Amino acid sequence: MKVALIQQKYYGSKQETLKATKEKIRESSKAGAKLVVLQELHQNEYFCQSEDTKFFDYAADFEADIIFWGNIAKENGIVLVTSLFEKRAAGLYHNTAVVFDSDGSVAGKYRKMHIPDDPGFYEKFYFTPGDLGFEPITTSVGKLGVLVCWDQWYPEAARLMALKGADMLIYPTAIGWFDGDSEAEKARQVDSWITIQRSHAIANGIPVLSCNRVGFESDSVGVMAGINFWGNSFICGAQGELLAHANHQNEEILYGTIDHNRTKEVRDIWPFLRDRRIESYNNLLKRYCD
Numbered sequence: 095m096k097v098a099l100i101q102q103k104y105y106g107s108k109q110e111t112l113k114a115t116k117e118k119i120r121e122s123s124k125a126g127a128k129l130v131v132l133q134e135l136h137q138n139e140y141f142c143q144s145e146d147t148k149f150f151d152y153a154a155d156f157e158a159d160i161i162f163w164g165n166i167a168k169e170n171g172i173v174l175v176t177s178l179f180e181k182r183a184a185g186l187y188h189n190t191a192v193v194f195d196s197d198g199s200v201a202g203k204y205r206k207m208h209i210p211d212d213p214g215f216y217e218k219f220y221f222t223p224g225d226l227g228f229e230p231i232t233t234s235v236g237k238l239g240v241l242v243c244w245d246q247w248y249p250e251a252a253r254l255m256a257l258k259g260a261d262m263l264i265y266p267t268a269i270g271w272f273d274g275d276s277e278a279e280k281a282r283q284v285d286s287w288i289t290i291q292r293s294h295a296i297a298n299g300i301p302v303l304s305c306n307r308v309g310f311e312s313d314s315v316g317v318m319a320g321i322n323f324w325g326n327s328f329i330c331g332a333q334g335e336l337l338a339h340a341n342h343q344n345e346e347i348l349y350g351t352i353d354h355n356r357t358k359e360v361r362d363i364w365p366f367l368r369d370r371r372i373e374s375y376n377n378l379l380k381r382y383c384d
Contacts, residue, residue: 095235098127099348101327101340103309104139111137116166122347123170128196129235129352131175131305133327134243134268135189138179140307140323144315145219153181160192160200168198173233175240177266179220180205189221191240191266193231202231206242207251214272214318217244228254236261236354239300243267246291246304250378256298257367262352263294267306270323284326284342292334299332299361301352308345332360 100118105111115136122130135141137159141149159178167174173196180190189206205224209217228251230237239260245251246265255263269287271280288304295302308325327340329350338350361367377383 095128095352095354096126097129097131097303097329097350097352098122098125099131099303099305099327099329099338099340099350100133100136101306101308101325101344101346101348102133102136103307103323103345104311108137112162118347119166119170119172119174122349123172125347125349127172127349129173129175129233129238130170131264131303132177132266133305133307134177134266135179136177136266136307139311139314140268140321141314142217142220143214143311143313143321144317145216146315149220150181150187153179153187156180156190163192164194164198164200167194167196171196173201173235173238175238175264175266177242186222187220188224189217189242190224191242193233193238193240195233201233201238202229204229204231204240204242206245208244208248210244214313214321228258230255230258230260239263241265243269246287246294249294249297252294252298256300260300261354261357262301262303263291263298265291265302265304267304267327268323269306270321273319273322280324284324288326288328291328292330292336295330295332296334297366299364299366300357301332301337302328302330302334303350304328305348308340308343332357333364 174194180188191204193201195201207224211218239255307323312320325342329338340346340348
């Protein structure tokens with residue numbers, strides 16, 4: 095199965111960004127992709143760099159956005175993974191991945207579970223932790239274990255998706271550098287980011303698709319200078335082998351081929367799920383083992 099990850103910059107407005115994204119989706123479909131993945135919060139700038147209530151207005155169009163992206167998926171005959179700002183009620187918002195099947199219907203959604211609160215990534219101000227659990231989404235191309243950005247650092251999330259039958263793990267992402275970091279520190283951060291996700295592929299014997307933003311985005315409120323999103327979107331196989339890898343600065347449609355037969359072969363050779371000592375893992379339910 096051919097898949098496409100759209101690594102993209104923000105175009106200064108929702109309208110212009112949607113226009114560019116639509117064109118890239120159309121190009122992906124014409125190239126034969128059956129599954130297209132978009133980056134985290136792809137409709138707007140990454141607004142979580144600071145805390146400002148005006149950005150809650152971005153979630154007001156959630157229902158209209160679902161109709162819009164459903165039509166895009168249907169027009170192009172693809173399964174589409176989106177990342178939207180969901181308003182459930184005043185004061186109750188989620189960072190939500192909505193997956194559309196190739197007929198335009200909503201196959202399912204996932205609400206981001208792990209919410210960061212760091213300089214430049216003030217997501218706890220905006221997002222309530224997800225309450226849908228770690229449930230794969232069934233589509234015409236398989237069961238998708240969709241997680242979002244900060245979730246990618248947690249092996250528990252990846253494992254639970256795998257235990258519930260996910261055929262692959264998918265991570266829409268928004269992560270980048272601050273210009274004040276040294277080049278050595280920047281290199282360590284990217285290496286850690288790629289390594290942890292490849293390890294989820296290896297430990298669970300399933301492919302991983304990680305789609306990140308690219309380009310510099312200033313902090314519109316002026317609290318910080320801004321973030322250089324580091325791109326590096328990638329696709330890896332069930333042994334963590336890199337199948338496709340984008341660079342850190344350019345927009346790109348990253349293509350790869352997912353071979354479900356290969357996944358089965360890897361799991362048969364490396365039966366990690368068989369050898370788990372589940373009777374000894376009770377302490378994983380504790381915050382810390384004092």
